[in-house]
Amino acid sequence: MSRRMDFNEDGVLSIDFLAGFTIFMIALIMVISMLPGILAGIQSEAIDYDAVAYRTSVILVEDPGWPANPPWNQMDEIHKADIERMGLALSKDTPNILSRGKIDLFFDNGAAFTMTPDDYRRKVIFGDIPYLYNFSLRIEGEDPLFKGQEIPESSYGYQRRLVKVKNESFGHIDFSDGRYSTNTEARNGSEVTPYEASFFVDIDYGELYDRSISPAYRIDPRSDMLTFDMEKMLSDLDRVQLGDNGMKLEKVRLYKIQDGGSAQMLPYNWSDWNNETYIFYHGTEANYKASKLLDSSVFPITIKNETYFKMDLIPALPFSDEMTSGLRxxxxxxxxxxxxxxxxxxTYLSGTHQYNYDVINVDQPYLVDGVMEVAIW
Structure with a gap:
């Protein structure tokens, strides 16, 4: 009698099933391991924009930019490519204190040339992504400044920084105080007419480069606009003896003050520069215009009661890198x-007005509050 053996195959798995299941598990593990990386970009998009906005705000308010000496805002349009960073800080030692000259160029506020959107991306924001941006600066008592696009309703990074802005010095020369009046020895008009005398405004670079004074309050002829005005030139003179047209401004010249105190006139072509070395204004305080110092159609200028002069000396001032020299x-x-x-x-006008740290001679630099806002998306 033959016997047949029965086998129970319920617990046996085929080789094909094992192979397929193994491949499936490997694929599943790979997908699971990749999933957090795929979702991370979606989940942290706002955080990335905030990081870019923070980095950009640091460059703007804590970095003086590069080049730093001379500062990048003194570059002309031809050399704009040499600007690597457009930081607005006065110096690396004065974070959050901004330079007025850098602000003007950055926000195209009366600047000689303008920046393109690519300039802002490459010199402020950095990175390979073509970010959109909105920069704003609100200075106390002034109209707000803006640069960039309109901020979207969502999905953007934002930073708000409290800053100070340096307002530059200003020399006000009021001749009514009698400080610069001198009398002739002659007592008869025929003996001294016509008579010429000079009045000086001197800028001693060595005196201004006082390192004990913080850059925030320092008068720096390498980076600051130095401005002064003159008024009431007839107030302390004998107008009866002068008559209506008796006093005139014949000419204005720039001199280099050399070590030892002697002065040498700058070449005529140098004095004739406009919007590079100086801007000379004349007229009345309510209505004045700019002229070149060698414009024969302007000089001589007859001095009236309301005559007003103003001069902007544009940085960097001539020879301002020489600490032992100065400008007259x-x-x-x-x-x-x-x-x-x-x-x-x-009586006539003579003497020297020193542009220095004496508060009687010059209104000193001071700081005003501001708010810088940066949005990136």
Whole structure:
């Protein structure tokens, strides 16, 4: 009698099934391991924009930019490619204190040339992504400044920084105080008419480069606009003896003050520069215009009661990298007096106004509050 053996195959798995299941598990593990990386970009998009906005705000308010000496805002349009970073800080030692000159160029506020959107991306934001941006600066007492596109309703990074802005010095020369009045020895107009005398505004670079003064309050001829005005030139003079047209401004010249105190006039072509070395304004305080110093159609200028002069000396001032030198602005006035036996003589303007840290001579630099806002998306 033959016997047949029965086998129970319920627990047996085929080789094909094992192979397929193994491949499936490997694929599943790979997908699971890749999934967090795929979702991370979606989940952290706002955080990335915030990081870019923060980095950009640091460059703007804590970095002076590059090149730093001379500062990048003194570059002309031809050399714009040499600007690597457009930081707005005065210096690396004064974070969050911004330079007025850098602000003007960055926000195209009366600047000589403008920046393109690519300039802002490559010199401020950095990175390979073509970010959109909105920069705004609100300075106390002034209209807000903006640069960039309109901010979207969502999905953008944002930073708000409290800053200070340096307002530059200003020299106000009021001749009514009598500080610069001098009398002639002659007492008869015929003896001294016409008479010429000079009045100086001197800028001693060595005195201004005082390292004990913080850059925030320092008058720096390498980076600051130095401005002064002149008014009331007739107030301390004898207008009866001068008549209506007796006093005139004949010329204005720039001199280099050399080590030892001697002065040498700058070449004529240098003095004739406009919007590069100086801007000379003349007229009245309510209505004045700019002229070149060698414009024969302007000079001489007859001095009236309301005559007003103003001069902007544009950084970097000539030879301002030489600490032992300085700059002199020489105003030559002429006088035509009448009358005789005038005691103690005829009064005219002379002397030197020092552009320095004396608060009597110059309104010193000061800081104003501001808010810088950066949005990136």
């Amino acid at each position: 602005v020489n105003f030559t006035f002429s006088y035509n007096w009448t009358g005789a036996n005038l005691d103690p003589g005829y």
